[in-house]
Amino acid sequence: MRAAFLRALPLRSQHIQIRLLQTAAEAASTVSYTRGLFLGVNNAERAFPYPKVSVEEQETLQLLVTSVAKYFENVDSKQIDEKKKIPDETLNELKELGLFGLQIEEQWMD
Incomplete structure (x- = not known):
């Protein structure tokens, strides 16, 4: 879409737009x-810079995310x-x- 927009502009305007x-x-x-985001750029590394998650924690989180996603396939939201x-x-x-x-x-779970 951006390329089509740029082609529609005169050459000088294209340089300014670029x-x-x-x-x-x-x-x-x-x-x-x-x-x-408002400037049109997704700085994902700035969204969650902390905390650094260890490889072991990443694996645990991935297992959790996978099981939760599978569970919610059967929930009638x-x-x-x-x-x-x-x-x-x-x-x-x-x-x-x-x-x-x-x-x-845990004290509030029962």
């Missing part, structure tokens, strides 16, 4: 993640939205997956 895009990209690389209540069965299964322990201290 320079503006380069300037915006350079500026976006030095600003916060959110500001970069439309029904939950319509009833405006998460069924007790779903909450119990989320507990079994260990998801409550991620945000809810």
Whole structure:
């Protein structure tokens, strides 16, 4: 799309447009993640710079993400939205997956 836009401009305007895009990209690389989004650049490395996650933790997280994604393939989210209540069965299964322990201290789980 950008290439089509540039072809429609006179040559001088193309050079100006290219320079503006380069300037915006350079500026976006030095600003916060959110500001970069407004400038049209995704600075993903700025989104979550901390904490550094060890390889072992990454593997554990990947297992968790995979199991949760698989679980939610069978959850009827439309029904939950319509009833405006998460069924007790779903909450119990989320507990079994260990998801409550991620945000809810163990003392509140029973």
